[in-house]
Amino acid sequence: MAEPSANREIAMSLAFIPPGLPPNEAIQRMLVQRVDELRLSRGMIIGTSDARERIFVAHGYRDGISNDPVKRDTIFEIGSITKLFTALLLADMAQRGEVGLDEPVAHLLPSEVSVPTRNGRDITLCDLATHRSGLPKRPTNLQPRDPDDPYAHYTASELYEFLGEHELSSTPGDAYRYSNVGAGLLGHALARRAGARDYETLLRDRILVPLAMNDTVIGLPPHLEQRLASPHDSSLEAIPLWNLNVLAGAGALRSTAVDMLIFVEALGDAQSPIGSMVSPIVTPREQGGLGLGAPHPNGGITIAHSGRTGGTRSHIRYIPEWERGIVVLSNSNVDAVVDLGVHILDTRCSPLWFRKEAAVDSAVFTRLIGRYQISPRRVLEVTNSDGRLFVRHTGEAIRLFPSSEWQYFYRAINAQITNAQITFEPGDDGRAARLILHENGSDRIAVRVA
Template identity: 35%
Template sequence: MKKYFIALLIFSQIVFSGCQTQNNIISEEVKENIKSRVDNSENTGIVVGVINSKGVTYYNYGVKSLKTNSPVDENTVFEIGSVSKTFTGILLADRVVNRELSLDTPLQQLLPKGITAPKRNGKSIKLYHLSNHTSSFPGMPNNFTPANSENPYADYSIEQLYNFLNDYELPRDIGSKYEYSNYSQGLLGHLLAYKKQMSYEELVNEVITNPLKLENTRITLNPKMKENLAIGHNSFGFEVENWDIPTLAGAGAIRSTAVDMLNYLAHNMGLKKNDLYPAMKLSHTKTATVHNSLKVGLGWHILLRDRLEIVWHNGGTGGYRTFIGFIKGGDKGVVVLTNSKNAVGIDDIGFHLLDATSPLTEPKKPSIANLINIKIRNEGMEVATEIYWKLKESQSDKYDFGENQLNDLGYFYLSKGELENAIAVFHLNVKIFPNSSNVYNSYAEALMKNNEKEKAIINYKKSVEINPDNINSIAMLKKLGMNDGD
């Protein structure tokens, strides 16, 4: 049994006159931690960039693709996911600074004729509510039903965006609670561009990327970006599709490099002066509280640690994770990019580089599922199974042999429509963990998809026998006409 969540996650080399790259900014501890993550197959490639008033420094380890083994570097292109929200926040702040809009401008004022924003107790949603996640909109709209789970935002239309808005009833008072919302940020980005009669990408390029000379920060990949693109990978080392986010682009559609992201940070920090700096400063200003140590600006989040204020955001798409942040009023900014989706993430690296008291996550043992996946692909299930048992007996301390390793691999095969591999992996997991209710449920689910009803019933029953409270298995047995005592 497994639940799937689709979301964007909870982010030209800069040269200063007379300054050189600093060799000791990224410690050996951080470098060894990064090496371990890549060598243990937690990540495919990681790029770290650090900036201060003395210059910039990078550390790169790993590859763009496991197939080509081309190394990552500071010019490698990654999807930055929800770091795009900081661009959307700056776009709003720029309109405010130029007196075209106010933070208190009602959402309704930007909507096309015939579209009505919901109200609550007579109060209206303001633009800043969209930017700081207090609009009372959900994380994702209830009409978000992707045709392709590997590129989930691609077919979400403007019509759906507006239909949800027209039909939605706010569950609580506007501004009363923080709820991270891709919908609200995507809506804000769309409307800011709509009012300028532009696409979101055109607006970002006109206001931010072109003036700041962020030449490799785009939604649409130019030829150079295509050449330098890191391929996204899931936690098993499978290559995954890039995400297309046309309607909700303001929530997470941008791609970029470490060089450009450090340039972006330099302008946000005031290390490089530009006409956008007043808008950038406004976007860093606290407008809402998540809890005592976490505030929200416009797009950006602000973490309070002792006397430090860290302005930051992270990001994630199907095969990428990103972190970007800087010390407000201080002299350090950090970007971390990886072309891997995994449970650990890379936020801890970014926070540690900004505040050494923030701990690094210890790299985990490599998942046995990664190796088994490779063996299945190259040598078949029979050979992979033999290798699994041998390694479990002789190298149990080297790999993570936990129940969820093969279970997650089975579900990945299931999502790809590879039923034979999925069933074989789930069956192996049942043999390894014969006292787990969950593995029988998973095996039964795959059997059902393969129209093996009788076998599925046997395994659902076994799941309930081990855990009488396994709701999913109980529900499936009832659906299959199995009553208590059958």
């Protein structure tokens, strides 16, 4: 019989053995369910990589018009995964002595640009990469010409104007606050310091070309446009691509499952062209790094990032100790990718459960339309447009999907409204007299006022 200490050592070693990946057939069933049965996407693809092989499993179509299936070389918007590339560029330029992690971003901008400070603290490049700059999620002077492509016409001049007028809500370096404008500013500033024509040129020179990621771009040439997965909203209606202009470093990249798996593998390969860039981004901030690696339950770290545009979702994840990585791409804005990535890499983590839309005659929506008072200062407005039911929360109209004639649910568009539901209750006249909002484990009643 083994000694107790030996048993503990065996148990600890077993804890670090990763569970096996699901068989391809199981992954295929997950995609069929999400695309065909639950209608969470037009098309999805998953790529996995471990020490033995790469595997790609796809289901669905590039768009709602053609019969072109999603394939390993289909082009998707990858949204905020771009931020990970921007952080790698910062690490690379710091290692080359071109910038300092703690260098104020103001040093990389035209001298006439005023960058906000607070309590005598400048915004540094590290602050921008780690979302601790104190800048908001979006620039406050953003006035989209097209709400479906909000950043397309936002210029460097407008960015500089925003910086000159904005007052920080927190001292740089103190508090985490996710910021697209901060990440975009970082990419713009790095390109200026490097003397590159633009962010894409710098990225191509330092990362994309060395890794032979030939199908990863910002500007779409015609031969790649033919392989593009059209973005879709939660109703699976086609919507425009996003163009981020001066804020490209926050989320402008388009890529394929093949290229993203190349990138994921390179994150774990110290000998890869980007191998030396990875260590600074996962080293804890208190040790002089960016601290972008998350602790893994079995020890070590996980490198992961998700992306969202108006009509796509993406997720990459790599566990260095397991030499295992994954990429999940979807051409709708419903968040149905992150849980798959987590589950497939580690089957001990269960995927999310999604509700299935019921077939309900849109004529019943008439009795639900109205305004419902949920708090003294907050009214929920329920509307019907083209046979679809919507609720307006804080300015954004969100579609409601029926599970019955009186019960509805939200698609998982973001973490705040994931799995939220609304139950309407009828009054004496047959119309809904009130609704109950089931959200984040609580039930809130809103009474009809109009």
